[in-house]
Amino acid sequence: MLIFLFFSxxxxxxxxxxICILVENKYIKSNDYLNLLIINSSNENYFIIIDxxxxxxxxxxxNRYNESIHLKPxxxxxxxxTNIRLETKVIKSIELDTNHYNCMKRQREFTDxxxxxxxxxKNILILxxxxxxxxxxxxxxxxxxxxxxxxxLFDKENRYSIKFEYKLNEQLIEKEVSNAILLGLRNxxxxxxxxxITTNKVRLQL
Numbered sequence: 001m002l003i004f005l006f007f008s009x010x011x012x013x014x015x016x017x018x019i020c021i022l023v024e025n026k027y028i029k030s031n032d033y034l035n036l037l038i039i040n041s042s043n044e045n046y047f048i049i050i051d052x053x054x055x056x057x058x059x060x061x062x063n064r065y066n067e068s069i070h071l072k073p074x075x076x077x078x079x080x081x082t083n084i085r086l087e088t089k090v091i092k093s094i095e096l097d098t099n100h101y102n103c104m105k106r107q108r109e110f111t112d113x114x115x116x117x118x119x120x121x122k123n124i125l126i127l128x129x130x131x132x133x134x135x136x137x138x139x140x141x142x143x144x145x146x147x148x149x150x151x152x153l154f155d156k157e158n159r160y161s162i163k164f165e166y167k168l169n170e171q172l173i174e175k176e177v178s179n180a181i182l183l184g185l186r187n188x189x190x191x192x193x194x195x196x197i198t199t200n201k202v203r204l205q206l
Contacts, residue, residue: 019048044189047124107145
């Protein structure tokens, strides 16, 4: 749905979607916080699901879950989108490693709980009509998970910028969430927002 706004994610007067996410940082760097302002300028109440613990995907969740809870980074070199390779390295042996075993066990328990909470819409972010919400999410370009390290490989000689995209997966919601739960929200005039949301672009400091 498109509406006229006096305020938008790129701070220009334009026609845009009902939900807008503005990155308030002047620039962003690894181990910093991403400061977000989410604006619902529509006449409808919506919900989305954004994980505020991290930007990186959870390896134990499939792509449909990850895209429904995480902001996807989009990197730019100048005015053009550029692909930055995400390197995955094994950082220690997994054989007979008690710490790794315990980590994997915690990860399985986390995954089971996360999926259960997702199906029951425990962590939804309700965006009331004509409202604004602020979020802070840790931002990293390198992340360790059990015995693996995930790292974006940047050319330090280049100057990059970054924006983020988010889209709640409609097929996942319809498959995993019961009609009773969705109907209950709709009876409260709250519905899922399935359109893609794109933030403004900011400088990435390496």
